[in-house]
């Protein structure tokens with residue numbers, strides 16, 4: 195049984211007061227999501243204050259990116275050691291906005307994934323096809339390439355600390371959500387790739403999240419798919435009520 199991971203990717207949003215308020219609101223109602231694992235991923239500059247606002251509540255702390263070195267002359271970057279020092283447990287890697295706006299390649303994502311794992315951070319490695327790739331019937335090929343490239347040389351032990359997120363690029367921030375069939379098809383394909391690379395027992399333990407316009411009104415349907423093990427939520431994670439409603443849907447599915 196995989197515990198659903200309900201992760202909020204705040205992207206480049208909030209400010210000091212807003213981040214504190216959002217984190218406190220989620221922390222104070224974390225019990226509504228019992229049976230799931232809650233995670234918030236604020237911008238790096240707010241990691242400390244969000245960590246303090248969470249306090250002892252059952253809410254994890256994640257970052258949205260990392261530089262694959264422990265320290266050194268890399269102006270403007272944040273290292274794996276710095277994230278660990280701040281109490282960060284997870285890091286989102288290879289998000290489509292970083293791939294497509296900032297030009298990250300599978301090789302970059304792979305370097306970051308291996309560095310994060312080495313430092314003891316749990317990577318959430320994102321994959322997902324563009325609309326034109328889906329329309330050209332290339333979804334499976336693209337996902338396979340990103341899986342192979344981004345997770346190259348990840349050992350069996352390391353994959354057990356890794357989370358995969360399927361985020362179809364055309365569904366991110368657009369209000370267009372993948373149908374449950376579209377999501378399940380890719381998730382099952384990813385599980386098969388994990389089985390081929392490692393083995394069935396290990397593949398069964400890995401969580402594969404769906405991301406792309408997850409909202410309270412579509413969460414239960416998506417999360418009840420056999421290979422959808424949680425959600426990576428953008429817009430709706432900025433409202434505590436919506437984020438917790440999605441988590442409650444995850445909790446309901448986990449119990450059933």
Ligand SMILES: O=C(CO)COP(=O)(O)O
Pocket residue numbers: 203289361365366367368369405406407408426427428429430
């Ligand atoms: O990119 C996402 C999460 O990482 C999804 O964003 P939205 O939920 O806003 O579509």
